[in-house]
Amino acid sequence: MNGKPYIREIPVFSWYLGRKRDIHHMLNEVSSLFIGSYALLLLWGLKALSEGEAAYSLFLQGLTSPVSIGLHWLMLAFTLLHSISWFSVTPKAMPVQIGENFLPGYFIAAGHYVAWFCISLFILYIGGVFSYG
Amino acid sequence: MARSNKPLVWSLFAAGGTVAALVVPALVIITLSAGYGHPPSSLGYQTIHAFAAGWLGKVILFGIIALCLWHAAHRMRTALHGLGLRADKLVALVGYSVAGIGTLLTIFYLLRV
Numbered sequence: 001m002n003g004k005p006y007i008r009e010i011p012v013f014s015w016y017l018g019r020k021r022d023i024h025h026m027l028n029e030v031s032s033l034f035i036g037s038y039a040l041l042l043l044w045g046l047k048a049l050s051e052g053e054a055a056y057s058l059f060l061q062g063l064t065s066p067v068s069i070g071l072h073w074l075m076l077a078f079t080l081l082h083s084i085s086w087f088s089v090t091p092k093a094m095p096v097q098i099g100e101n102f103l104p105g106y107f108i109a110a111g112h113y114v115a116w117f118c119i120s121l122f123i124l125y126i127g128g129v130f131s132y133g
Numbered sequence: 134m135a136r137s138n139k140p141l142v143w144s145l146f147a148a149g150g151t152v153a154a155l156v157v158p159a160l161v162i163i164t165l166s167a168g169y170g171h172p173p174s175s176l177g178y179q180t181i182h183a184f185a186a187g188w189l190g191k192v193i194l195f196g197i198i199a200l201c202l203w204h205a206a207h208r209m210r211t212a213l214h215g216l217g218l219r220a221d222k223l224v225a226l227v228g229y230s231v232a233g234i235g236t237l238l239t240i241f242y243l244l245r246v
Contacts, residue, residue, distance in 0.1 A: 012217035029212035035153045036205025038161060039198050043239055045164075046194065049185055050245040053178045060176065063168040072165040079157045086154040093147075116155055123159035128173030129166055 024085075031082035034075045087112035142207055142229075149204025152197060160197075185246040195243060199236040206232040 016022035048059035062068060090112050091105030124130060167176050174180060184190040206228035213224050 010217070015217070016215075026212070026215070029208055029215060032205040032208030032212065035149075035157060035201050036209065038157055039201035039205065040235065041164070042160075042194070042198050043235055043242070046185065046198070046239065046242045046246070049178075049182060050242040056178050056181075060167055060172055063164055063172075064170055065168075069165070069168045072161060072168055076158060076161045076165065079153065079161055082150070083154040083158055086150055119155050120159040123156060124162060126175060127159070127163040128175045129163055131174060 027078075027081060028085050031078040034078040035082060037071065038075050038079070083116055087116060142203070145200065145203035146207040149200035149202075150208075152200045153204055156197060157201065182246065185243065191243045191246075195239055198239045199232075202232040202235045203229075 016026045045056075045059050048055040063072075087109055091108040094108065095105075096103040096108060163173055163175065166173055175184075185194060210221070210224050210228050214221060218224065
């Protein structure tokens with residue numbers, strides 16, 4: 001023993017770039033930044049709505065800015081990633097036991113994906129996205 | 134046993150993650166389509182105002198905004214820790230403060246619609 005412990009240097013802001021699994025993990029963590037941004041965007045819209053029609057149409061106009069559109073595409077990409085990976089771990093987060101056996105994990109994940117698909121279709125339908133002429 | 138806010142924060146994180154996973158991509162598509170200059174019918178002032186004026190609409194909007202804020206605050210905290218930032222108390226204070234103030238503002242504006 002020479003009394004000098006070995007300390008492995010870990011690069012602070014880039015350690016996760018080496019392995020696919022770590023990159024995926026970090027992208028999933030970063031998705032929350034875009035979910036939070038979208039919540040703040042909704043809050044901003046709600047504020048405008050509470051101030052009346054003029055303020056609200058300014059908000060709608062703000063959505064057409066290039067910054068808003070760019071941010072929206074990023075938010076769409078990251079929230080899709082969040083949904084896909086969030087539901088993929090549901091079999092581990094909420095295993096279903098039937099008698100002695102456990103329901104196969106893919107049934108649980110598939111159930112969530114189907115629910116997500118149906119809810120999304122419903123929101124897009126009542127949201128009026130399909131009713132463009 | 135020491136009291137901990139962990140279960141509360143974690144359940145908000147998990148509920149927020151589930152709500153975000155189920156509804157946010159579809160909502161992003163709706164506001165994105167408004168960004169191209171043709172807001173869908175649901176985003177018209179009369180329609181969205183009527184939605185937010187009813188109690189069901191208020192509950193839905195509150196649930197989505199507040200839970201997404203708490204989810205993001207908690208996950209950004211773990212993300213920054215994972216990146217190597219060792220200022221957890223400050224990060225937690227800032228993140229949860231934003232989520233808390235955002236939650237209160239959501240209630241405030243919903244009550245004014």
